[in-house]
Amino acid sequence: MRLRETQKIVLPPTADMHVHLRQGEMMKLVTPSIRRGGVDTVFVMPNLQPPIRTVERALEYKSDLQSIEPDVTYLMSLYFHAELTPNVVAEAAKAGLAGIKVYPQGVTTNSDAGVASLDGFDDIFEAMQQHDLVLNLHGEVVGTPAQGLTHEEAFLPTLKSIHAKFPKLRIVLEHCSTAAAIEAVRGCGPSVGATITAHHLYLTGDMSNVDPHAFCKPIPKTPEDRDALLKAATSGDSKFFFGTDSAPHPLASKSAQGMAPPAGVFTQPYATQLVLRAFEEATERGIVAESDVTREKLEGFFNKFGRAFYKLDDNSVNGPKIVLERKGEKIPTSIQGEEGLEVGISRSGDEVFSLRWEK
Numbered sequence: 001m002r003l004r005e006t007q008k009i010v011l012p013p014t015a016d017m018h019v020h021l022r023q024g025e026m027m028k029l030v031t032p033s034i035r036r037g038g039v040d041t042v043f044v045m046p047n048l049q050p051p052i053r054t055v056e057r058a059l060e061y062k063s064d065l066q067s068i069e070p071d072v073t074y075l076m077s078l079y080f081h082a083e084l085t086p087n088v089v090a091e092a093a094k095a096g097l098a099g100i101k102v103y104p105q106g107v108t109t110n111s112d113a114g115v116a117s118l119d120g121f122d123d124i125f126e127a128m129q130q131h132d133l134v135l136n137l138h139g140e141v142v143g144t145p146a147q148g149l150t151h152e153e154a155f156l157p158t159l160k161s162i163h164a165k166f167p168k169l170r171i172v173l174e175h176c177s178t179a180a181a182i183e184a185v186r187g188c189g190p191s192v193g194a195t196i197t198a199h200h201l202y203l204t205g206d207m208s209n210v211d212p213h214a215f216c217k218p219i220p221k222t223p224e225d226r227d228a229l230l231k232a233a234t235s236g237d238s239k240f241f242f243g244t245d246s247a248p249h250p251l252a253s254k255s256a257q258g259m260a261p262p263a264g265v266f267t268q269p270y271a272t273q274l275v276l277r278a279f280e281e282a283t284e285r286g287i288v289a290e291s292d293v294t295r296e297k298l299e300g301f302f303n304k305f306g307r308a309f310y311k312l313d314d315n316s317v318n319g320p321k322i323v324l325e326r327k328g329e330k331i332p333t334s335i336q337g338e339e340g341l342e343v344g345i346s347r348s349g350d351e352v353f354s355l356r357w358e359k
């Protein structure tokens with residue numbers, strides 16, 4: 001597909017398998033923006049304050065989200081913590097939760113209640129494998145990694161060893177940011193997949209270091225790493241599927257003088273559109289061949305691969321469609337909610353496809 005010249009694309013709805021929808025006023029502001037980005041299914045992160053540690057709380061959170069936006073399917077998760085038991089894992093599976101998310105302690109926003117190491121949790125992994133719950137990994141080590149490795153590269157042996165011990169346990173290495181992570185996931189069996197965000201397809205470390213709105217974890221890396229992600233996302237390999245890791249923070253906290261900005265890039269209202277923009281740029285730079293951006297591959301990355309990994313029904317043929325058309329629409333600076341709440345949107349001012357839904 002010559003993306004640059006394409007005026008209209010019709011696709012099945014996007015599944016966004018990694019979102020932060022928060023709570024309170026932020027949840028009310030962000031949740032209605034899911035469908036604007038062409039998304040009808042989301043895997044919801046549990047790093048609230050306090051984190052979601054019980055099945056009861058996960059189900060309560062799900063019903064809060066449904067009451068704000070009923071036309072989205074919410075896949076819910078628990079927060080992996082030191083007191084998690086195999087019984088809670090069984091209960092979570094029975095209640096239809098989709099996964100359990102690991103945050104290495106101190107690695108990112110609301111990760112203080114995470115675990116310092118993944119040693120000593122084999123009974124939990126065993127129970128997750130038995131009950132077929134997905135293990136979602138924020139794959140970074142905390143502290144200074146050895147031998148000039150990135151925090152993500154230093155985590156990859158942990159991914160490999162959990163996979164070797166529990167080969168049927170479905171694992172997602174979330175928000176891959178390096179060529180090494182892509183290789184590691186490729187080298188694992190079919191039970192291991194990975195999400196790729198929109199923003200890691202266009203940001204690099206030098207941008208992330210100077211712009212608070214581009215600052216996130218994992219930190220975007222080199223142009224070569226970004227290009228490896230672009231190639232994986234357009235490869236048609238079903239191990240790699242979309243998950244925005246869209247992470248809203250109040251504009252005030254992102255721009256506070258003298259303070260380190262909180263990690264997180266907000267892309268939710270333009271989720272699908274921003275990926276298409278990144279693919280377009282990749283074809284212009286010759287990183288991805290125009291012939292590699294086919295409808296089939298777009299459908300795979302946006303819809304089919306993530307849904308298949310989470311064992312959801314195929315809605316790509318009979319379900320509703322999203323229609324993307326070039327109308328000169330530009331991404332606004334922010335979205336605004338009640339009580340002065342405002343969240344900056346990534347790549348504001350850029351021209352993107354306009355999106356509408358078709359039943």
Ligand SMILES: O=C1C[C@@H](C(=O)O)NC(=O)N1
Nearest residue numbers: 108109216217247263264
């Ligand atoms: O893993 C994460 C968490 C997220 C957040 O803000 O919750 N922000 C990030 O940049 N990475």
